[in-house]
Amino acid sequence: MMKHIIFWLMVLPAIAGCAASPSPVAKTTSQGASKAMLITSAAFAAGEPIPAKYTCTGADTSPPLAWANAPDGTQSFALIFDDPDAPGGTWVHWLLFNLPADTRALAENTAPPDGTRIGKNSWGRTDYGGPCPPSGTHRYFFKLYALDAPLTLAAGANKSEIEAAMNGHILAHATLMGIFAR
Numbered sequence: 001m002m003k004h005i006i007f008w009l010m011v012l013p014a015i016a017g018c019a020a021s022p023s024p025v026a027k028t029t030s031q032g033a034s035k036a037m038l039i040t041s042a043a044f045a046a047g048e049p050i051p052a053k054y055t056c057t058g059a060d061t062s063p064p065l066a067w068a069n070a071p072d073g074t075q076s077f078a079l080i081f082d083d084p085d086a087p088g089g090t091w092v093h094w095l096l097f098n099l100p101a102d103t104r105a106l107a108e109n110t111a112p113p114d115g116t117r118i119g120k121n122s123w124g125r126t127d128y129g130g131p132c133p134p135s136g137t138h139r140y141f142f143k144l145y146a147l148d149a150p151l152t153l154a155a156g157a158n159k160s161e162i163e164a165a166m167n168g169h170i171l172a173h174a175t176l177m178g179i180f181a182r
Contacts, residue, residue: 035068035069036069037067037068037069037173037174038067038069038174039065039067039175040065040067040176041142042064044063044178046177046178047178049178050140050179054130054131055180056130057182058130061109062109062110062128065079065105065106065144070171070172074172075101075147075148076097076099076151077097077100077101077103077144077145077147078097078144078147079142079143080094080142080145080159080163081093081141082143082159083131083133083138083140084141085133085137086133087134092119092158092159093122093129093131094128095119096116096118096119097150097151099112099113099115100113117154118156119159119162120156120158126156131180133181134182138179139178140180141176142176142177142178143174144173144176145166145173146170146171146172147166148169148170149169153165
């Protein structure tokens with residue numbers, strides 16, 4: 001009996017700590033067994049190198065992206081592109097939010113659709129900044145969120161503000177990870 005009490009005294013704080021995560025919180029939906037949302041690129045496969053063309057060593061243009069299986073009730077999308085392997089912490093390369101609900105792709109080096117707002121990246125700019133690690137191989141994540149409402153933020157919002165505004169509004173999310181080395 002005492003072993004069980006000690007076990008729960010050790011496990012409960014860990015479980016509570018997981019619940020206090022600062023990342024966006026998905027809204028619970030009754031989607032059933034629908035297909036998972038998916039994001040892909042014609043320029044690179046998941047887990048593979050991102051071509052130099054889309055990085056600071058090339059033209060530094062945004063790659064083509066496409067997605068499928070957005071859940072019913074999607075009112076807008078948000079896209080966060082970042083590098084968690086940056087020496088000073090996660091480096092944000094591109095932030096798009098309020099992408100229209102009928103959007104299913106972004107062409108290479110294209111302006112986002114009308115109504116889309118662009119957030120401020122870690123360079124302090126409101127544009128795409130491609131992979132540019134100081135050295136070594138880094139992982140780069142394109143994270144797409146289907147939301148049940150547009151975000152009530154002004155253009156230029158940062159990643160923390162966007163994630164806070166998404167809390168409780170995420171219907172589904174999908175991630176595409178690519179790597180790049182210098």
